Amino acid sequence: MISFLKKYKGFLYGLLIHRVILEVLLHFGLIHIDRSAVLSNILSFIFSWVLISLPIQYFQFLKQHATISLKLLVLIFVLLTVIVNDMNSKIPDNPITFVGLVGIGLYFFSIIIPSYFKKYALSIIGFYILSLGYFYYLRVYINDESVYFEQEKEIKIILTIPFIAFILGWFYQQWKGMKTLELKKSQAELSLLKSQINPHFFFNTLNNLYGLIIEKSAEAPNVVLKLSDLMRYTIYMGKEDLVPLREEVEYLKNYIDLHRIRYQKNVDIIFNDSQCEDCQIAPLIFIIPLENAFKHGVESLTKDAYIRMDIEVAYKVVHFRIENNFELKAESQTVGIGIENLKQRLQLLYPNQHQLQIEVKNSVYQLDLTIETR
Secondary structure, rough: OHHHHHHHHHHHHHHHHHHHHHHHHHHHHOOOOOOOOOHHHHHHHHHHHHHHHHHHHHHHHHHHHHHHHHHHHHHHHHHHHHHHHHHHHHHOHHHHHHHHHHHHHHHHHHOOOHHHHHHHHHHHHHHHHHHHHHHHHHHHHHHOOHHHHHOHHHHHHHHHHHHHHHHHHHHHHHHHHHHHHHHHHHHHHHHHHHHHHHHHHHHHHHHHHHHHHHHHOHHHHHHHHHHHHHHHHHHHHOOOEEEEEHHHHEEEEEEHHHHHHHHOOOOOEEEEOOOOOOOOOOOOOOHHHHHHHHHHHHHHOOOOEEEEEEEEOOOEEEHHHHEEEOOOOOOOOOOHHHHHHHHHHHHHOOOEEEEEEEEEEEEEEEEEEEEEEO
16 A cells, blocks of 8 residues: 555645645635535545646656647646636536536546546446536526526536546556556565575485485485475475475475485484364475574584474464574574575565564574464
């Protein structure tokens, strides 16, 4: 909403200028406002506000398009002519004034927002042919002002509604277009973040496999199979918006098993997870903290390395917690690109629906993540 207001701040400036002009005209007695004519006042306010605001909103555009600016100047001259003629004629609800204002309004929109106007031109012109025909029937053909003034308010509302609906519809279309652009931007950013995750993960895994092949380990074929499963999940399930939580857990377990095979040293790894059949989560959320636990923790320690990881689910709220120790001299455990990517993904996928806390204390790194999946 804030971005929408910023984009169309010309209408806010127009409102302020409109208010200043109105106060000046009232102060010098150049105009008089009949407080009892609420409907006429509202319609006059909307018309004059839009008339002042649109040139401000599209000032840069008008400056670059001399032809359109010239058309608007001519239109303003015609508008002033119609108003002066109405004041001099002293005819209540002058029929010529009504037709002139409607024509000026339609032509004005056709200049400022031509594509949107063209989309609804036939409907709105057809409506005004009928409504103005009814207005002329009451105001001119019957030639009885008492009959006309009995329906004056209804007729003015009928003549004004299309303009208001047209303006509101255009605003809605602009707002909808902005939301669509924001969504596309978010999807593009999310795809980019995923592409940043996958190469990093596979680079580390292939390094592990390379080490086992060099050592001619009998575990190498098993690593290839697990790597195949991991790749299959990352490539196919990673494209999905949501995946079953149990599949994400299985993916993490395969990743842990792959590292267990690699390390010759004793590593204490405990992974507790809740069973939840119908829970779904965005894919590849938890792999980054787990990767960091191995990279910055297990690999930096010669002994007593450990990883504690828990996934708990309660009322569709997923709580993920991981803790690992590390060698303080070897790694600072500062927040790197992986965690920054995780933060950005969470912001895109679960805005206002997650909490992420990181604590580093006494050579122990702890990450707590809560996600509302409802």
